[in-house]
Amino acid sequence: MSHMTESGSSAAVPAAVAVKNVSKIYPGGVEALSNMTLQFPKGELTSVLGPSGCGKTTLLKIIAGLLPANSGTVSVNGRPVTGPGPERAFVFQDFALMPWASVLRNVAFGLELRGIPKSERMAIAEKQIENVGLKGFEKHYPHQLSGGMRQRVGLARALAVDAEILLMDEPFSAVDEQTRRKFQEDLLGVAQSEKKTFIFVTHSIEEAVYLSDSIALLLPRPSRVSEIIKPDIRRDIDPDAIRRDVVYLDTVERIWQGLRKYIE
Amino acid sequence: MASFFLHPLILRLLSIVIVFGLWEYAGRIPISPAFPTFLQTMAALWGMIADGSMAAVYPTTLEPLGIGLVISSFLGVGCGILMGLNEKAEWFGAPVFIVLQAAPLAALIPLLTFVYGIGLTSKILTVCIMALPVIVLNAFSAVRHTPESLVEMGRSYLGSQRQVILKIILPAASPVIYAGLRLGAAMGFIGAILAELLITPTGIGDLITYNQSIAEYDKMYAAIFSIMVFTVIFIEILERSEYIFFRPDKRVAS
Numbered sequence: 001m002s003h004m005t006e007s008g009s010s011a012a013v014p015a016a017v018a019v020k021n022v023s024k025i026y027p028g029g030v031e032a033l034s035n036m037t038l039q040f041p042k043g044e045l046t047s048v049l050g051p052s053g054c055g056k057t058t059l060l061k062i063i064a065g066l067l068p069a070n071s072g073t074v075s076v077n078g079r080p081v082t083g084p085g086p087e088r089a090f091v092f093q094d095f096a097l098m099p100w101a102s103v104l105r106n107v108a109f110g111l112e113l114r115g116i117p118k119s120e121r122m123a124i125a126e127k128q129i130e131n132v133g134l135k136g137f138e139k140h141y142p143h144q145l146s147g148g149m150r151q152r153v154g155l156a157r158a159l160a161v162d163a164e165i166l167l168m169d170e171p172f173s174a175v176d177e178q179t180r181r182k183f184q185e186d187l188l189g190v191a192q193s194e195k196k197t198f199i200f201v202t203h204s205i206e207e208a209v210y211l212s213d214s215i216a217l218l219l220p221r222p223s224r225v226s227e228i229i230k231p232d233i234r235r236d237i238d239p240d241a242i243r244r245d246v247v248y249l250d251t252v253e254r255i256w257q258g259l260r261k262y263i264e
Numbered sequence: 265m266a267s268f269f270l271h272p273l274i275l276r277l278l279s280i281v282i283v284f285g286l287w288e289y290a291g292r293i294p295i296s297p298a299f300p301t302f303l304q305t306m307a308a309l310w311g312m313i314a315d316g317s318m319a320a321v322y323p324t325t326l327e328p329l330g331i332g333l334v335i336s337s338f339l340g341v342g343c344g345i346l347m348g349l350n351e352k353a354e355w356f357g358a359p360v361f362i363v364l365q366a367a368p369l370a371a372l373i374p375l376l377t378f379v380y381g382i383g384l385t386s387k388i389l390t391v392c393i394m395a396l397p398v399i400v401l402n403a404f405s406a407v408r409h410t411p412e413s414l415v416e417m418g419r420s421y422l423g424s425q426r427q428v429i430l431k432i433i434l435p436a437a438s439p440v441i442y443a444g445l446r447l448g449a450a451m452g453f454i455g456a457i458l459a460e461l462l463i464t465p466t467g468i469g470d471l472i473t474y475n476q477s478i479a480e481y482d483k484m485y486a487a488i489f490s491i492m493v494f495t496v497i498f499i500e501i502l503e504r505s506e507y508i509f510f511r512p513d514k515r516v517a518s
Contacts, residue, residue, distance in 0.1 A: 061416075064420050065420070066416050066419060066420055084419055084420045084421070084422055085422075086422060088420070089420070089421070090416075090417070090420040090421075092413050092416070092417060093413075094411075094413050096411075096413040096414055096416065096417035098414065098432065098435065098436075099513055100435050100436075100438075100510065100511050100512065100513050101513075109421065109431075110421035110422070112431075113418070113421050113422055113423040113424075113427055113431070114421075114422060141512075141513035142513075143513060157421075161421065
């Protein structure tokens with residue numbers, strides 16, 4: 001298993017997001033996170049992988065500033081998080097598109113909220129719509145698009161505000177398998193060209209291994225980081241070759257062996 | 265052939281033809297000497313439109329109705345939104361409107377007459393007490409049930425509270441708010457006629473009671489029929505206005 005390194009062995013890349021001793025207890029006493037510490041390196045795609053109930057979406061929403069933590073700190077580029085900020089953009093599991101707005105307005109919405117003049121934000125939105133492969137659908141409404149296309153709109157909206165950190169909450173879980181594979185390939189392309197920090201929450205082992213520079217494996221009850229896995233997969237080969245690559249398959253198998261005892 | 269009969273337009277026409285056909289048949293039996301046939305009623309309606317008696321009474325009915333509906337719409341939607349956004353406003357307001365919605369409001373009309381007399385004020389208030397509860401409760405529930413992820417989206421993309429309310433919560437709530445307005449308008453029409461039957465006979469209410477008292481039943485039913493058609497057209501216009509102002513997506517077929 002020489003192609004994988006354990007947590008802490010590569011501290012060279014500075015952290016874009018640092019989570020320190022964070023705990024979250026929901027009203028009613030459900031403990032979603034307990035004393036969690038985790039770092040997300042700048043410019044990399046880090047997956048947070050774990051079975052349902054391990055608090056991964058809660059962690060992402062705390063990083064986004066949408067939920068307050070009960071204790072501990074989250075800092076982005078060294079500054080503590082007190083709420084949502086311009087350097088972070090969120091991609092939602094259920095897309096969170098406004099059904100009454102066209103694709104163009106949905107993509108430009110983050111800029112609209114920031115008070116960017118209309119012509120300027122439309123130009124940026126059109127560029128991002130083309131970037132995610134939806135050129136020609138600007139005037140369509142969300143209900144006219146397939147699930148995969150809707151999530152492309154969600155991704156374009158996040159890219160349009162030009163945040164350096166993209167927070168993605170199981171973005172492909174509501175998308176069918178074929179569309180998801182194509183979307184994953186496209187996301188790798190975007191990740192390579194945009195040089196952004198991606199924090200990617202997923203429950204799919206294959207997806208995490210396929211996409212990530214590193215994977216934070218979370219275990220439930222009590223919620224904790226079990227290990228950091230760096231799948232050392234060559235990214236210069238054909239996307240379909242990756243899925244047949246021995247390193248890819250070994251990593252998937254190893255994570256599954258680690259997780260299976262926690263699945264009822 | 266089967267697909268021809270299943271076409272939406274044909275089905276709608278068929279539904280209307282069956283109801284009017286049954287009406288005509290029941291009138292011809294006749295089930296009661298006080299029940300005119302459909303064709304007699306339509307002839308009476310045409311006569312009343314032609315001799316101007318319809319046009320003469322409608323403004324009288326529409327005055328309290330119009331004023332009452334405008335007050336109810338603004339006040340009702342305003343209260344409902346406030347209650348949806350603010351829990352304290354909900355605790356304060358919800359019991360009042362839930363009780364009002366369940367109360368036999370026609371029984372309150374004598375009380376209104378006692379306090380405000382037999383003039384316009386009582387009739388406007390009758391329209392309001394009928395229309396308000398359903399408008400308020402729909403607006404409240406619409407705002408309260410805005411999808412959580414849309415609100416989170418607004419916050420995470422740095423929307424101010426004002427922006428989140430105006431650009432996300434209100435457009436998301438508009439279909440249910442409008443459903444409340446349509447139901448409220450229908451209740452308001454009932455209130456306006458009720459006021460004219462129970463307080464003082466004016467407008468359409470006068471036309472109904474007068475023709476009943478002189479046994480001109482075809483004219484009486486024509487007056488009732490005309491207000492029903494008017495209500496349906498009004499509600500249809502209200503629905504179209506929602507599509508134009510708030511939900512352009514609904515005008516586009518999927």
